[in-house]
Amino acid sequence: MELSPEEERILIRDITIAAESLAKEGDTFFLISQRWWQHWLDYVNQDMTSSSVNGSSSNGAHHHDSASSSAKRPSAIDNSDLIYDATSKVSNVEIELHDTLVEGRDYILLPQQIWEKLHGWYGGGPTLPRKAINTGLSQTDLAIEVYPLRLRLTLMPKEERAIIRISKKETVGELHKKACEVFDLTLDQVCIWDYYGEQKHALMDNMDKTLDDANIQMDQDILVEVFTDRNGTADGGCTTPLQENGYTEKYSTSVIVEPSQSSLLAADGLSTNNYASRSCSSEFSQSQYLASPSNDLDNLHVTNNINTRTAPLGLTGLLNLGNTCFMNSAIQCLVHTPEFARYFREDYRQEINWQNPLGMVGELALAFGELLRKLWAPGRTPVSPRPFKTKLARFAPQFSGNNQHDSQELLAFLLDGLHEDLNRVKHKPYIKSKDTDGRPDEEVADEYWANHIARNDSIIVDVCQGQYKSTLVCPVCGKVSVTFDPFMYLSLPLQSASTRTMTVIVFTTDGNALPTTCTVNVPKHGRCRDLIQALSNACSLKNREKLLLAEIRGHMINQLLEDPQILLSTIKDDDRLVAYKIPNVVKNTIYLQFVHRREVGPGNITSSVAWEFYGIPLLASISRDESVTGAAIHEILQRMLAPMLGSEELQPLSMSDSSINAASHSHQDRANKACLDSDEGQLKDQELNCQLESTHKMHLQLVDETNAQVDLSSVENPIMMPGSSTLVLFINWSKEDHKRYDTHHFENHPEVFKYVPAPKRTRGEPLSLYACLDAFLREEPLVPEDMWYCPRCKEQRQASKKLDLWRLPEVLVIHLKRFSFSRSTKHKLETFVNFPIHDLDLTNYVAHKKGSQRQIYELYALSNHYGSMASGHYTAHIKLLDENRWYNFDDSHISPINEEDVKSAAAYVLFYRRTKGGDASTSIGAESYANKNHRLSKR
Numbered sequence: 001m002e003l004s005p006e007e008e009r010i011l012i013r014d015i016t017i018a019a020e021s022l023a024k025e026g027d028t029f030f031l032i033s034q035r036w037w038q039h040w041l042d043y044v045n046q047d048m049t050s051s052s053v054n055g056s057s058s059n060g061a062h063h064h065d066s067a068s069s070s071a072k073r074p075s076a077i078d079n080s081d082l083i084y085d086a087t088s089k090v091s092n093v094e095i096e097l098h099d100t101l102v103e104g105r106d107y108i109l110l111p112q113q114i115w116e117k118l119h120g121w122y123g124g125g126p127t128l129p130r131k132a133i134n135t136g137l138s139q140t141d142l143a144i145e146v147y148p149l150r151l152r153l154t155l156m157p158k159e160e161r162a163i164i165r166i167s168k169k170e171t172v173g174e175l176h177k178k179a180c181e182v183f184d185l186t187l188d189q190v191c192i193w194d195y196y197g198e199q200k201h202a203l204m205d206n207m208d209k210t211l212d213d214a215n216i217q218m219d220q221d222i223l224v225e226v227f228t229d230r231n232g233t234a235d236g237g238c239t240t241p242l243q244e245n246g247y248t249e250k251y252s253t254s255v256i257v258e259p260s261q262s263s264l265l266a267a268d269g270l271s272t273n274n275y276a277s278r279s280c281s282s283e284f285s286q287s288q289y290l291a292s293p294s295n296d297l298d299n300l301h302v303t304n305n306i307n308t309r310t311a312p313l314g315l316t317g318l319l320n321l322g323n324t325c326f327m328n329s330a331i332q333c334l335v336h337t338p339e340f341a342r343y344f345r346e347d348y349r350q351e352i353n354w355q356n357p358l359g360m361v362g363e364l365a366l367a368f369g370e371l372l373r374k375l376w377a378p379g380r381t382p383v384s385p386r387p388f389k390t391k392l393a394r395f396a397p398q399f400s401g402n403n404q405h406d407s408q409e410l411l412a413f414l415l416d417g418l419h420e421d422l423n424r425v426k427h428k429p430y431i432k433s434k435d436t437d438g439r440p441d442e443e444v445a446d447e448y449w450a451n452h453i454a455r456n457d458s459i460i461v462d463v464c465q466g467q468y469k470s471t472l473v474c475p476v477c478g479k480v481s482v483t484f485d486p487f488m489y490l491s492l493p494l495q496s497a498s499t500r501t502m503t504v505i506v507f508t509t510d511g512n513a514l515p516t517t518c519t520v521n522v523p524k525h526g527r528c529r530d531l532i533q534a535l536s537n538a539c540s541l542k543n544r545e546k547l548l549l550a551e552i553r554g555h556m557i558n559q560l561l562e563d564p565q566i567l568l569s570t571i572k573d574d575d576r577l578v579a580y581k582i583p584n585v586v587k588n589t590i591y592l593q594f595v596h597r598r599e600v601g602p603g604n605i606t607s608s609v610a611w612e613f614y615g616i617p618l619l620a621s622i623s624r625d626e627s628v629t630g631a632a633i634h635e636i637l638q639r640m641l642a643p644m645l646g647s648e649e650l651q652p653l654s655m656s657d658s659s660i661n662a663a664s665h666s667h668q669d670r671a672n673k674a675c676l677d678s679d680e681g682q683l684k685d686q687e688l689n690c691q692l693e694s695t696h697k698m699h700l701q702l703v704d705e706t707n708a709q710v711d712l713s714s715v716e717n718p719i720m721m722p723g724s725s726t727l728v729l730f731i732n733w734s735k736e737d738h739k740r741y742d743t744h745h746f747e748n749h750p751e752v753f754k755y756v757p758a759p760k761r762t763r764g765e766p767l768s769l770y771a772c773l774d775a776f777l778r779e780e781p782l783v784p785e786d787m788w789y790c791p792r793c794k795e796q797r798q799a800s801k802k803l804d805l806w807r808l809p810e811v812l813v814i815h816l817k818r819f820s821f822s823r824s825t826k827h828k829l830e831t832f833v834n835f836p837i838h839d840l841d842l843t844n845y846v847a848h849k850k851g852s853q854r855q856i857y858e859l860y861a862l863s864n865h866y867g868s869m870a871s872g873h874y875t876a877h878i879k880l881l882d883e884n885r886w887y888n889f890d891d892s893h894i895s896p897i898n899e900e901d902v903k904s905a906a907a908y909v910l911f912y913r914r915t916k917g918g919d920a921s922t923s924i925g926a927e928s929y930a931n932k933n934h935r936l937s938k939r
Helices: 004-022 034-044 046-055 110-120 170-182 258-266 323-336 340-343 364-377 384-395 407-421 441-455 458-462 528-538 631-645 666-674 685-693 736-740 770-779 927-933
Strands: 028-031 106-110 129-134 142-144 149-156 160-166 190-194 221-228 466-473 480-487 490-493 501-510 516-523 547-553 558-562 575-583 589-601 610-613 620-625 698-702 709-711 726-733 786-789 795-797 800-807 811-817 817-822 827-830 854-865 873-880 887-889 891-898 907-914
Touching: 004 034, 004 106, 004 110, 028 034, 028 110, 028 736, 028 800, 034 046, 046 709, 106 110, 110 441, 142 770, 149 170, 160 800, 170 190, 190 516, 323 364, 323 384, 323 407, 323 873, 323 887, 340 364, 364 407, 364 589, 407 811, 407 854, 407 907, 441 466, 441 480, 441 770, 458 811, 480 666, 490 736, 490 770, 516 528, 516 698, 528 547, 547 620, 558 726, 575 620, 589 631, 620 631, 631 726, 666 800, 698 891
Parallel strands: 149 221, 490 811, 501 575, 589 726
Antiparallel strands: 028 106, 028 129, 129 142, 149 160, 190 221, 466 480, 466 800, 501 516, 547 558, 547 575, 589 610, 589 620, 698 709, 698 726, 786 795, 811 907, 817 827, 854 873, 854 907, 873 887, 887 891
């Protein structure tokens, strides 16, 4: 018996409460598409939503009354948007999730009991189970392992390869068993190595150790060696190389090459300037480095023989652990910030806040401090950041594994995490913000800053934090709200686009034109009504026509976008949309959805032909009040397909609006007579019927409410209309049909927005960093999903917002927003930004003018990104201030560069330092206020 929406909601709610309290390690959870889940939530909460909107309960509504329901019952569960190949029939290949899925945005995790209920009610899939694992000392520290380890096994000496999935909480012994199963070996035949970067790091012989404790990472290589002699030693020797802290690294010496000696580097096959050609996951050949002769890896610093002068400190590279160039680039920029270099080389441990619940009990600060000290120690031995990466992955699982990440996202996490670990405030006081009450901005800003310092006081705040002035203005009553908020970095847009380009294919339902692809510009934060209006203008919509938007997935209509208030931001760039021209005078409408299927070869024993869905579905509208027969549906379809007939099949039919469905029943006649704009090209009913009778009929099947497929050629009586708003029909295209019609018009379906790299700006027409700052500070309305509650109107308002810089930090970090996000990918803007290396003058951008002098900054470091997200590479340009010289830090390889080569279209995150000539009063203007009111509460 089908439950009502309310019954489903209450049952799932009760199961959820019980499941959360009983969750334990080893429990199974299931991924479900966020889209489907949201549809189900809308369905089961519709009565509550209706009550809150109308101010009364919907006592008269029944859950089977589809006409009165604002949300239809969801169809079968569809997780196809979470996986790479939804059509794969290979049973022994594990279903692979998209690598970029985010919980809450793309999927929801459900306890097993809830999944079983929903799957029992709705069916569908595929089923995507995942286990709960323990992530800490307590039994309650649970996490769902959405992405188990994916390991690349290499069998030696046969050089066979295989890929397996295994939980990071499984033991080394279990990995041995899996490897033996894959390569058909016995346990006493093999030894297994941590083969990180295709180099032997550690013999994995502790069978009880977990893969997590063994520091095994996502997409890592594992070497499986087969014993070859009678003594049980492997070919190559199962002996453990040098180990440090439970893992092993092969240390080598990076080469610093003076410009006059660059031929030595070129002879080794390396490039000194072609950074974009190097992959993050590329390995390091031994010819690049000098071998380390020492076993004491902590104190080992070997200076190479190429550079014989006394080398400065701070020119130590970081080994690439496999796609860790993003981390190496970010770390080098922070490590070479002079204030941090001094702080972490002194006794910073006394400032660690061991009790801060927002921190990482000092572990992140300790790991970073130890890494910084190694990078500033004498010598040239590249340092392995693996201990730091292990700590990072523990506190920020999003950076675990070996996938490429964003250096700016890592920087944001590090700065925030280091601040909390080093926060000098041990007990944060509760401070209630006071009303501005018309007080001067200077007084209010100092008060806000003092309140902030009373709760947040660390080396990170001292060096990196500034203050915004944020002004909101209500568009209705004119209420002005001013706040002063801290910032850690500035994220500047590279283009201040207020519009969005969307591509939609437009179909007619009357057969008077071929499908047309329309690309229109709409407000970036607009609604479906804006898209419909733009399309109406582009396709010359007539007075008595309207456009019906539909989202297509799997060659079927996934949902009709009938609500004009739907936000365009919910439509992703890689979605596919269709707009159908339909009469707007049809009452009590039901839609006929014609879904294309084509032959794909011989079927099973019971059927001679196998079918697959393809193309873009067609759609027509009829009235539910009139009866319709199979013959009438055939005629509607033939009319829509008429423009696609091959030249030899064309009939001398005029496609005027009055002849849309003259051969069908009276409900079609009345609707299309209302759409009549002219008498030109009209046909007599008798002539039209004669021509339609001679037209080839397609093989049509109706899908009834039980999902049974009924051949329409056998239906003579009027068709029973379904309870839903759509009747689905399959068009089974035969090879003969394909010869008769030109079907390419509905086979290719463009995405809403196909990313094309913008043309690169030349040096003659750069985008100025000041222009980016202007765009960032420009007044603009809030986006609709981020409305402001006006205290005077007592309502949510789309206020205008204006940012101003009020207080600038000693070190100003500027992030250039090069990446735009769609559901499964990131796109990059290759715009060249002309940023000052010297004398970045922000004086005129600071709203706090009283007592301030010129605000001048000097560039000392930047993080670069070359290439695309799929195959990109991060480096860092660093200026050693004592030397007044720039260097390129490319993982473990370091080379000097000229200052004019610092600027490029790869610049991503810029690090500026206030010059001594700049006045610091705007960064410490509230210090006296802070001392007076809150210093006692900070320690």
